[in-house]
Amino acid sequence: MKTYRLISTAFLLGTVLVGAAQAKTLVYCSEGSPENFTPAINTTGTSFDAARPVYDKLVEFTPGTTQTQPGLAEKTDVSADGLTLTFHLRKGVKFHSGVNGFTPTRDFNADDVLWSFARQSDDKNPWHKVSGGSFDYFSDMGMPDLIDSISKTDDNTVVMKLKQPNAPILANLAMDFATIQSAEYADFLMKKGTPEQFDQLPVGTGPFSFVDYQKDAVIRYKANPDYFGGKPKVDDLVYAITPDASARYAKLKAGECQVMIAPNPADIPAMMKDDTINLIQQAGLNIGYLSMNAQKPPFDKPEVRKAIAMAIDRGAILKEVYQGAGQQAKNPIPPTMWSYDKDAVDIPYDPVAAKAALEKAGVKDLQTDLWWMPVQRPYNPNAKRMAEMMQADLEKVGIHAKLVSYEWGEYRKRAQAGEDQMALLGWTGDNGDPDNFLAVLLGCGKDGKPNGNNIPKWCDAKFQDDVNKAVTLVDQGERTKLYVDAQKIVDAQVPWVNIAHSTVFEPVSKKVTGYKVSPLGSHEFENVDVTE
Amino acid sequence: MLRFLIKRLLLTIPTFVALMFVTFIMLRLVPGDPIEVRRGERGIDPARLEQLRHEMGLDQPVWKQFLDYASGILHGDFGTSIVSKTPITHEFLTLFPATLELSLCAGLLAILLGVPAGAFAAVNRGKFFDQTLMATALTGYSMPIFWWGLVLILFFSNTLHLTPVSGRVDLVKFYYPQHTGLLLIDSLIWGPKGAFLDVVRHLILPTIVLATLPLAVVARMTRSSMLEVLEEDYVRTAKAKGLSPFRIIGLHALRNAFIPVITAIALQIGSLLAGAVQTETIFSWPGVGHWLISSISRRDYPALQGGIMLIAIVVISVNLLLELTLGIINPRLRHDQ
Numbered sequence: 001m002k003t004y005r006l007i008s009t010a011f012l013l014g015t016v017l018v019g020a021a022q023a024k025t026l027v028y029c030s031e032g033s034p035e036n037f038t039p040a041i042n043t044t045g046t047s048f049d050a051a052r053p054v055y056d057k058l059v060e061f062t063p064g065t066t067q068t069q070p071g072l073a074e075k076t077d078v079s080a081d082g083l084t085l086t087f088h089l090r091k092g093v094k095f096h097s098g099v100n101g102f103t104p105t106r107d108f109n110a111d112d113v114l115w116s117f118a119r120q121s122d123d124k125n126p127w128h129k130v131s132g133g134s135f136d137y138f139s140d141m142g143m144p145d146l147i148d149s150i151s152k153t154d155d156n157t158v159v160m161k162l163k164q165p166n167a168p169i170l171a172n173l174a175m176d177f178a179t180i181q182s183a184e185y186a187d188f189l190m191k192k193g194t195p196e197q198f199d200q201l202p203v204g205t206g207p208f209s210f211v212d213y214q215k216d217a218v219i220r221y222k223a224n225p226d227y228f229g230g231k232p233k234v235d236d237l238v239y240a241i242t243p244d245a246s247a248r249y250a251k252l253k254a255g256e257c258q259v260m261i262a263p264n265p266a267d268i269p270a271m272m273k274d275d276t277i278n279l280i281q282q283a284g285l286n287i288g289y290l291s292m293n294a295q296k297p298p299f300d301k302p303e304v305r306k307a308i309a310m311a312i313d314r315g316a317i318l319k320e321v322y323q324g325a326g327q328q329a330k331n332p333i334p335p336t337m338w339s340y341d342k343d344a345v346d347i348p349y350d351p352v353a354a355k356a357a358l359e360k361a362g363v364k365d366l367q368t369d370l371w372w373m374p375v376q377r378p379y380n381p382n383a384k385r386m387a388e389m390m391q392a393d394l395e396k397v398g399i400h401a402k403l404v405s406y407e408w409g410e411y412r413k414r415a416q417a418g419e420d421q422m423a424l425l426g427w428t429g430d431n432g433d434p435d436n437f438l439a440v441l442l443g444c445g446k447d448g449k450p451n452g453n454n455i456p457k458w459c460d461a462k463f464q465d466d467v468n469k470a471v472t473l474v475d476q477g478e479r480t481k482l483y484v485d486a487q488k489i490v491d492a493q494v495p496w497v498n499i500a501h502s503t504v505f506e507p508v509s510k511k512v513t514g515y516k517v518s519p520l521g522s523h524e525f526e527n528v529d530v531t532e
Numbered sequence: 533m534l535r536f537l538i539k540r541l542l543l544t545i546p547t548f549v550a551l552m553f554v555t556f557i558m559l560r561l562v563p564g565d566p567i568e569v570r571r572g573e574r575g576i577d578p579a580r581l582e583q584l585r586h587e588m589g590l591d592q593p594v595w596k597q598f599l600d601y602a603s604g605i606l607h608g609d610f611g612t613s614i615v616s617k618t619p620i621t622h623e624f625l626t627l628f629p630a631t632l633e634l635s636l637c638a639g640l641l642a643i644l645l646g647v648p649a650g651a652f653a654a655v656n657r658g659k660f661f662d663q664t665l666m667a668t669a670l671t672g673y674s675m676p677i678f679w680w681g682l683v684l685i686l687f688f689s690n691t692l693h694l695t696p697v698s699g700r701v702d703l704v705k706f707y708y709p710q711h712t713g714l715l716l717i718d719s720l721i722w723g724p725k726g727a728f729l730d731v732v733r734h735l736i737l738p739t740i741v742l743a744t745l746p747l748a749v750v751a752r753m754t755r756s757s758m759l760e761v762l763e764e765d766y767v768r769t770a771k772a773k774g775l776s777p778f779r780i781i782g783l784h785a786l787r788n789a790f791i792p793v794i795t796a797i798a799l800q801i802g803s804l805l806a807g808a809v810q811t812e813t814i815f816s817w818p819g820v821g822h823w824l825i826s827s828i829s830r831r832d833y834p835a836l837q838g839g840i841m842l843i844a845i846v847v848i849s850v851n852l853l854l855e856l857t858l859g860i861i862n863p864r865l866r867h868d869q
Contacts (some may be wrong), residue, residue, distance in 0.1 A: 030827065035615050038738050043570055131617045134584065141572055195619070214710075215616075215626055216818035238703050242816040243826070250697040252686050347813045377573075409568030416575050427573055452575050 014277040022237030025236040026512070026521065026530050029257035033216050033241055036131060037202035040120050043136050048176040049523045053208035053237055055095070055179040058087050058113065059170050063524055066285070066337065066432020068174045072205065073158075082165030082474055085371035089113070094226045095182045097208035102188050103303035108205050110152035115183035117150050121455070127186060133198045137223035140451035141430070151522050157415070167471040167479060171431035172468040176522075216241055233514065233529035249507070252277065257459045258530055261523065265323050265381060268505060277507050281337040283327055283336050284504040285429035285519045287437065288379035289496040290390065293421050294458040298363050305494040309347045311397040312390055318500055321386045325505065329498035332490050333437045336519050337429070338476065339483035344491050355397040363398075368370040370401040371415065371423035372395075375408045378521075379426035379502050386425060386499070392449035418457045425455050432520060434483045439467045442495060509518065536859055544848050552605065552828060555840045556598050559833055566590070566614050566831035572575050588614065601837065610838030615830050620838030628842075629713025630700060631819030632710060634811070635804040637735055639740035643797060650754025651786055654762060672748035677807055681741045688737060695736050696814040702730050707740045738815040746800040755798040763786070770815035791862055798854040799864040801847055
């Protein structure tokens, strides 16, 4: 590591001395250090953001959207039965040269794709256990149960066979865990006897090549002049690791960085007035909800669940808890997602009608628990305050809620086990596909039992048919019809109270052009420019 | 002297063992599983959780985990981070120079300002300067570090544009080899023109923030110690002999008042490292303080245990060194104990 750092430093020093006047640098104030630089073994957005400049995937998300576009595969054919995907790989794509003493002798090809998936799927692969051997996203997205085989027909064609048709597979392959890495670099390090460096000193095909990383301080990249998408507009990309949100804002104001992540909600009004900052905002791909356990009376009755939804003043919650940085939710999926049911009618705040409905359902002086998460989440900035406000609202209709909380890991485990009666929770989307919300959060298995992440423990046969069928269809129009129908079932059955979709704010210097906020929460800089 | 040294060295062993035990137990008492805490809303399959716990040795009885951990430390192995999968010693050695540099600067500032200010206040007891200094010291003593840091950033960096907001060096202008990790040295020897001054500019605000508390303590301690010494017979004798006030205070009184001050400074090493946790977070200072804080939220047991033990080794070593120094300065201390 040290030797590499010295070499890269000497190289960069030379570059700086020669071209300091012309070099264009973009500084991004990030929030923390990455776990390492291999997305397949990571789970945090911070780590994905750090690896993203270096790598490409077969399929990419179009910047600023959840739609997919060609990546390292310039064309993808899906067979009529949806079981075979054929990836036609780009030719002439080069891996970064000079990183960690590695000089590639060949261009990117099918072997790199096979290697990248084999490391995750085959526990006998010599690279499987390197750096811990935990490929959480690969498992979580159901890839082991989905992929039957991956093979190559020639150097530029990869064939992936699935066990059953799966429409979101392309969106899954655009996720960071499906990053394509260099098989040749892996061999190089294995021969050198330093395999662990593979995940620390990354070599990819991406728009920027890795230069240096100093833990908790900085990550440096330089533009890849051979990038197949064209050389990025800035010459150097610097991630200034700045854990404190107030310090990030101060740095942005002082011109020490040009893009920052995660501002303090309290700083938003000042940012809006700041002439030097563009405050870009977008509805987040998330949902915050209040789950009601449909397996525990009286929450097994839809009319009771609906009455509770009517009893809660979500407008007040939006104002007080989200401080305006959110949108009241009327559907279980966010409005930025395709298939969102625009015609859905939101449940109004009506405590009088709620009380009447509860009495009609025979619910009077109900004692219940109401769980709140002990942590701040993107979809819920202050669960405790939210729970207190709900408690007060419920009291007005004769429901006496006792507030309960646990340590975060314990909270999630107990909620997933269905120990709660009412619990606050939420979700942030992974791949922009409705299946990633509806099936994951409200789905049930073939045995009719709710999935682990189905916190309300609610199952509905028609809903399940819709989502099961939709996931097998390729045609997005057909899928949309089924998901809209599924949302209508949820809206009628009210397994949870839709609370809000939080707004994502991205403060960017006015000197920056071409920056797009990703609904998936990622940060990408290949098309970004900085003016002096 | 050798006996004194051996005695002091032997005394560090129980301290070290007790700390190792307490750190280990405390971390096990904190709710939260290091694997589950990383999984967020997604959760984890119970079978997979068990497998991971087994691979990390977390399914072993606590006493067995402790013995493994203690045996590792005795062999110089402080473990591997659950998060980054890198050896703790490597992470610590990468980050510690930043903390050391900041703490040394803050300690130095506290001594250079605190000692003369305290001495001057004692000489002018009850006068305006003394009262102002004591009020300022009390304010410094009770200053919330986070708030103080942000106020300084807003005033000096964002309003007056005199100092950088955070970090150790201008990341765009300067990039040069870091051999020691102490940027004052690296920039002076290997840095391009202007790098050293840039490093100094970056050090100003965090040094002030971190030095605030020790400065107050040193000033107050020097003052009270000086007041005691100024009442001593030999000072009166010196005055009667007609020595100049500078010689009486500077040469005789201050020298004798220095022993409790050095003890106070030694005790401030712990405060400096504790203060560094917050200071490093505000100023994005890549040191061990911020590393430990993020390790807590990630339940990175090995990083926390190893980090605390390594810091303890530093603190114990420095204290030992200071005790030995005091033993040399004042032979009575060697014989008393």
